[in-house]
Amino acid sequence: xxxxxxxxxxxxxxxxxxxxxxxxxxxxxxxxxxxxxxxxxxxxxxxxxxxxxxxxxxxxxxxxxxxxxxxxxxxxxxxxxxxxxxxxxxxxxxxxxxxxxxxxxxxxxxxxxxxxxxxxxxxxxxxxxxxxxxxxxxxxxxxxxxx
Numbered sequence: 001x002x003x004x005x006x007x008x009x010x011x012x013x014x015x016x017x018x019x020x021x022x023x024x025x026x027x028x029x030x031x032x033x034x035x036x037x038x039x040x041x042x043x044x045x046x047x048x049x050x051x052x053x054x055x056x057x058x059x060x061x062x063x064x065x066x067x068x069x070x071x072x073x074x075x076x077x078x079x080x081x082x083x084x085x086x087x088x089x090x091x092x093x094x095x096x097x098x099x100x101x102x103x104x105x106x107x108x109x110x111x112x113x114x115x116x117x118x119x120x121x122x123x124x125x126x127x128x129x130x131x132x133x134x135x136x137x138x139x140x141x142x143x144x145x146x147x
Contacts, residue, residue: 001040001061002030002084009082009097012130023094023130030084035061042085042093044129055128059083059095059121065112074117078108083121098125 007028040061047054063073082096083106096106107122 001035002032002086003077003080004028004030004082004084004096005079007082009094009102011100023097025082030082035063037088039063040085046128053126055125057095057123057125057129059085060118062116062118065115065117070117074110077110077119080108081105093129095121095123095129098123 004025007025007030009023009025012024040059042057042059044055044057047056080096081102082094084092084094086092096102098104109120109122111118111120
């Protein structure tokens with residue numbers, strides 16, 4: 001998983017990509033974080049309303065609750081604009097671009113117990129999640145989500 005605090009996303013117009021559903025970025029600052037594969041889940045559900053279709057997307061993961069950086073990690077996660085999920089097949093998808101341009105950050109919910117903090121990222125978008133090509137950007141030492 002990679003996170004971005006400052007990127008600007010817009011629909012892609014690249015051959016072999018799905019126009020509009022996939023994103024290109026300017027001013028990107030995607031930074032790698034490490035989470036255990038078994039702790040990640042993604043779901044997407046469509047709904048029809050008076051304005052048309054919308055897609056509720058949810059990403060969940062957890063990290064240990066017993067390290068000195070826990071509070072700082074939670075505060076930093078609330079500032080993320082985009083979440084990039086890198087898949088084992090070489091593709092990736094982005095959570096956070098809810099419209100042609102992002103007009104609302106993802107909603108982030110935390111639940112903790114004595115062992116772990118569970119993070120739930122929720123977005124409501126006018127389009128389903130699209131996939132793109134994986135690239136790497138670097139690991140920030142200040143956001144060590146290691147399981």
